[in-house]
Amino acid sequence: MAEALRLNRAGAAHALVLEGVSRTFGALVALDKVDLTVGAGERRGILGANGAGKTTLFNAITGDFPSTAGRIRFFGEDVTKLAPFERIRRGMRRTYQNSMLFRGLSVLDNLYLACRGVSAGRFSFIRPRQDDAALESARDLAHAVHLDGVAESLVSDLSHGQQRQLEIGMALSGAPRLILFDEPAAGLSPAERRDLVQILSALPRHISFVIIEHDLDVALRVVDRVTVMHNGAVFKHGTPAEIQDDPDVQRIYLGGKHG
Amino acid sequence: MSWTATGAAPKPATPAWMKTIRPQHVLVLLFLIAYPLVASPFWTVQIGAQSLFLGVIALSLMFLAGYGGMVSLSQMTVAGVAGYMVAVFGTNSTHPLFGWPLWAAVPIAIVIATAFATLIGIISVRTAGIYTIMITLAIGVAAFYFAQQNYEIFNGHSGFAGLPGPVGFGMDWRAPMPFYYMSLAVAALSYLAVVYLARSTFGLTLQAIRDNARRMNALGFNVNLHRVVAHAVAGLIAAIGGLLYVWMNGRVSPGTIDIGPVIDILVIAVIGGLRHPIGPFIGAVLFVLMKNFAIDLISPERFNTLIGLIFLAIVLVSPDGLLGLWRLASDRLKAAGLNGSTGRQWGNNSWRNNNGK
Structure with missing residues (x-):
């Protein structure tokens, strides 16, 4: 066995290691033996046409829809069988493509609950004090995702772009070590995209992230390496420059329509 | 609203909750306190006190449905269980069993009714939407038939009569004015408790579960535990309202928890x-x-037709009930510029935010 792989298994240098992860829905193979290694602090982009299995991959990693075969290690620990909240408590976060926010609550309430969820003592009949640690974190997060101006607004009153920003704020709650971003730029205006790139670029360097993004301007500006998926399997890994110039990738993804 | 308001300011001299009190609140409170001094006994008890304790029982449903997204039709049943238990353990004139004094019977009645509500919660939290309504309705109907057919404990069709009201501090608390003030105190405490809870970690969690249970689960919150506790809290409120209900009438029978009263609470x-x-x-x-x-308007048998029509009219015009109508009207007024004030309108943001005041 190669030394590098042994190190992977020990979890010394890697945030996320997937070994042969598959997911089937009946006869449909949505994920086919995916191997993926994301280093600690690495920013990885995932590209692929619709139906390539990108979101299914995220669901398998977070346990929202667990994998049916293979193994997932998170900083060396085997999390394949853990429930989603147990993975969250270990520092894994994600954002969702469709809004999964609490629409009847304010921005601050949403962030407060996200922070409270990863702390001890989630059940309390008491109102949080002004200096409550989770509440203070919630205010900091609102600032970090440029939402301090609307912190008291109801989520249902926010624009689409602001809701995407709040999704990112929710993912930053607690002490994230790895964040999975599922198309954070979808439906954003050019100005909001610039805002998003700024938020992503400003993330502390020790936080690894994996980002699914169709917009190459966004994706290639914030990632170190790119993985291209095709039909539920990994098609190619490479640097953004390599991937952009790769004729096979252009054929299946960038110029897919002209096949 | 009150969270960020104090920001960097030095420790405020007045507590945050005092700042949320507005002139309207003081006026309403003064009116409610002065009301029985000018009203006749009929208006004091039949209208005043009855509105207050029916409001308390309906408040328990509002707590479950508004914050928890769980429409339970068994809140009147829980109130009825409290009423039945105070008759079973306490004294009555038709079917004496234990004959305990009220100070012993009341706590045990509340505990049993709350436990019953908790059980309903445990049974129903795995369902959602229409199925929650159906299962709680089924429990309510089953409780009605059980009470009607069980003679050993529930005294069957006739139920219990001659329940004594509470006495103490040299007063008969069933006399119109004391009864009104007792109901007012219970209503005010229940109201304030719900307002407080809405902004507590538990209340926020409950509302978030209403909006997206799956994500709350993923965040590590125990969704079903919070739902069951919500049923217990609502059950406690309904139980206390139920005691006032049977004390006003001095009796409790299967008719108290029949399908009619059950639906009345929803209405x-x-x-x-x-x-x-x-x-x-x-x-x-x-x-x-x-x-x-x-x-006075129509024959008494047509009451249900009338309340049904009013129910339909309100629900069609405003899904948020009379509160929604109020907000609609105040928004219209503001849009028309008729009240060119600073826009900090009572009930505007606070209602939409589910904010405590």
């Missing part, structure tokens, strides 16, 4: 509005007034 909560804890009390006042004076 009260919905016509008042499920967005804010004041809604059920507004609904109760309208309902009680209608129930007592519909007879």
Whole structure:
């Protein structure tokens, strides 16, 4: 066995290691033996046409829809069988493509609950004090995702772009070590995209992230390496420059329509 | 609203909750306190106190449905269980069993009713939407038939009569004025408790579960535990309201928890509005007034037709009940520039935010 792989298994240098992860829905193979290694602090982009299995991959990693075969290690620990909240408590976060926010609550309430969820003592009949640690974190997060101006607004009153920003704020709650971003730029205006790139670029360097993004301007500006998926399997890994110039990738993804 | 307001300011001299009190609140409170001094005993008890304790029972439904997204039709049943238990353990004139004094019978009645509500919660939290409504309705109907057919404990069809009201501090608390003030105190405490809870970690969690249970689960919150606790809290409120209910009438029978009263509580909560804890009390006042004076407009048998039509009209015009109508009207007024004030309108943001005041 190669030394590098042994190190992977020990979890010394890697945030996320997937070994042969598959997911089937009946006869449909949505994920086919995916191997993926994301280093600690690495920013990885995932590209692929619709139906390539990108979101299914995220669901398998977070346990929202667990994998049916293979193994997932998170900083060396085997999390394949853990429930989603147990993975969250270990520092894994994600954002969702469709809004999964609490629409009847304010921005601050949403962030407060996200922070409270990863702390001890989630059940309390008491109102949080002004200096409550989770509440203070919630205010900091609102600032970090440029939402301090609307912190008291109801989520249902926010624009689409602001809701995407709040999704990112929710993912930053607690002490994230790895964040999975599922198309954070979808439906954003050019100005909001610039805002998003700024938020992503400003993330502390020790936080690894994996980002699914169709917009190459966004994706290639914030990632170190790119993985291209095709039909539920990994098609190619490479640097953004390599991937952009790769004729096979252009054929299946960038110029897919002209096949 | 109050969270960020104090920001960097030095420790405020007045507590945060005091700042949320507005002139309207003081006026309403003064009116409620002065009301029995000018009203006749009929208006004090039949209209005033009855609105208050029906409001309390409907408040328990508002708490479950508005914050928890769980429409339970068994809140009147829980109230009825409290009433039955105070008759079974306490004294009555028709079917004496234990004959304990009220100070012993009341706590045990509340505990049993709350436990019953918790059990309903445990059974129903795995369901959602229409199925929650169906399962709680089934429990309510089953409880009605059980009470009607069980003679050993529940004394069957006739139930219990001659229940004594509480006495103490040299007063008969069933006399009109003391009874009104007792109901007012219970209503005010229940209201304030719900307002407080809405902004507590538990209340926020409950509302977030209502909006997206799956994500709350993923965040590590125990969704079903919070739902069951919500049923227990609502059960406690309904139980206390149920005691006032049977004390006013001095009796409890299967008719107390029949399908009619069960639906009445839903009607009260919905016509008042499920967005804010004041809604059920507004609904109760309208309902009680209608129930007592519909007879002057139409024949008494047509009461259900009338309340049904009013229910339909309100729900069609405003899904948020009378509270929603109020907001609609105040928004219109503001849009028309008729009240060119600074825009900090009572009930505007606070209702939509489910914010405590």
